[in-house]
Amino acid sequence: MIAQPFDQDPPDDEDFPAGDDGTAETEIVVICPHCGEANELSLDAGGGSLQEYVEDCAVCCRPWRVTVRYDAAGSAEVFTEPLED
Numbered sequence: 612m613i614a615q616p617f618d619q620d621p622p623d624d625e626d627f628p629a630g631d632d633g634t635a636e637t638e639i640v641v642i643c644p645h646c647g648e649a650n651e652l653s654l655d656a657g658g659g660s661l662q663e664y665v666e667d668c669a670v671c672c673r674p675w676r677v678t679v680r681y682d683a684a685g686s687a688e689v690f691t692e693p694l695e696d
């Protein structure tokens with residue numbers, strides 16, 4: 612008898628599972644790249660495993676670009692970079 616290889620779907624960006632089962636992070640604290648104050652962001656895991664958008668700082672009102680990246684386990688990594696207006 613030949614052993615079957617373990618059938619496991621690799622994670623892939625088109626079919627992002629963490630957004631559907633409630634395990635993905637939905638809130639995260641980031642530091643404003645302009646003023647250094649902490650901002651709490653709401654994340655939308657249903658938007659995909661890689662998201663980019665512009666957010667204004669709640670403290671100094673200056674804009675930054677937010678990059679959100681989810682890993683297959685639903686943990687979010689968030690990067691911010693300053694935008695000039």
Ligand SMILES: [Zn+2]
Pocket residue numbers: 643644645646647648668669670671672673
């Ligand atoms: Zn700020």
